[in-house]
Amino acid sequence: MKSADDSLSDSCSSAPRDGRNQLRVILWSMVWAVSFVVVTLSAKRAWWPFGPTLAAALGTSLFGIATLLAHRRFLRETDELRRKIEIEALSLAFGVGVVGGMTYWLLTVMGAVPAMDFFYVLLVMLLAHPVGVWIGRRRYS
Amino acid sequence: MKNRLKVLRAERDWTQADLAQRLDVSRQTVNAIETGKYDPSLPLAFRISRVFGTPIETIFDSEDGADVKNVSEP
Numbered sequence: 001m002k003s004a005d006d007s008l009s010d011s012c013s014s015a016p017r018d019g020r021n022q023l024r025v026i027l028w029s030m031v032w033a034v035s036f037v038v039v040t041l042s043a044k045r046a047w048w049p050f051g052p053t054l055a056a057a058l059g060t061s062l063f064g065i066a067t068l069l070a071h072r073r074f075l076r077e078t079d080e081l082r083r084k085i086e087i088e089a090l091s092l093a094f095g096v097g098v099v100g101g102m103t104y105w106l107l108t109v110m111g112a113v114p115a116m117d118f119f120y121v122l123l124v125m126l127l128a129h130p131v132g133v134w135i136g137r138r139r140y141s
Numbered sequence: 142m143k144n145r146l147k148v149l150r151a152e153r154d155w156t157q158a159d160l161a162q163r164l165d166v167s168r169q170t171v172n173a174i175e176t177g178k179y180d181p182s183l184p185l186a187f188r189i190s191r192v193f194g195t196p197i198e199t200i201f202d203s204e205d206g207a208d209v210k211n212v213s214e215p
Contacts, residue, residue, distance in 0.1 A: 018167070079166035080182050081173055140173040 018082065021074040028070045032063040081140060089132025097125035143202045147175045149193045163192050 039056045042048050048056070075083055101121040107113045150160050157175070161168040164185065173179035181189065190197045 079170050080185060081170040081179055082167060084179075137169070140178050141169065 018074070018078050021070070021077055024070040025067065025074050028063065028067040032060065032067045035060040035063050085133060085136030085140065088136050089129050092132035092135075093125045093128040096128040097121050100124055142180045143177065143204055144174065145200050145202075146171070146189065149195070149200065150175075153193075160192070164188050 035056070039053065039060050042053050042056065047053075075086055078086070101118075101124075104113065104116055104121075108115050146160075150157070155163075157168045157171045161171045164171070165188075166185065170179065170181075174181055186197055186201060189200060193200065
């Protein structure tokens with residue numbers, strides 16, 4: 001029997017198809033994020049007139065949809081364990097966002113903490129997702 | 142769920158990567174199945190059965206030991 005095949009050093013190796021799909025997700029996410037930042041700054045600092053800013057905001061939404069479609073494609077075409085890990089990570093991110101956000105909102109109503117922008121809930125969810133993927137990969141390695 | 146994946150793979154002198162390629166899954170998936178951390182879906186179990194040319198029930202074994210009763214139709 002060939003040696004070293006049982007080592008976990010390459011526990012996250014992926015097929016070329018997965019790599020391509022992940023690259024698509026990353027690229028569309030970056031385009032979306034950059035577009036979001038530019039449009040937000042433009043809106044706040046009035047770089048452009050209202051019409052072009054509105055069009056740019058709609059364009060940003062299209063980039064977001066492209067990101068979602070790329071992620072859906074990745075989930076559909078990846079192998080089933082990776083899909084399970086991804087879904088568990090998304091569940092964690094959603095749970096952390098909803099539970100954390102609602103708890104903070106309750107504390108805000110009670111006056112215990114200052115009001116927070118909803119953007120920070122999304123930020124927590126975005127950070128929770130890779131943590132969930134890392135936990136899943138560790139769990140099934 | 143117990144399985145004989147590692148034994149069957151060893152008999153054929155395949156690495157986990159070889160088997161992963163034949164099954165069109167990642168090596169991590171093969172490893173997780175072998176170590177009992179992950180139970181494959183039914184389609185993947187059938188693919189494993191086809192790759193090894195042996196029935197599913199000779200590869201996988203439910204640990205509860207319960208046999209399915211033959212119930213005659215009324």
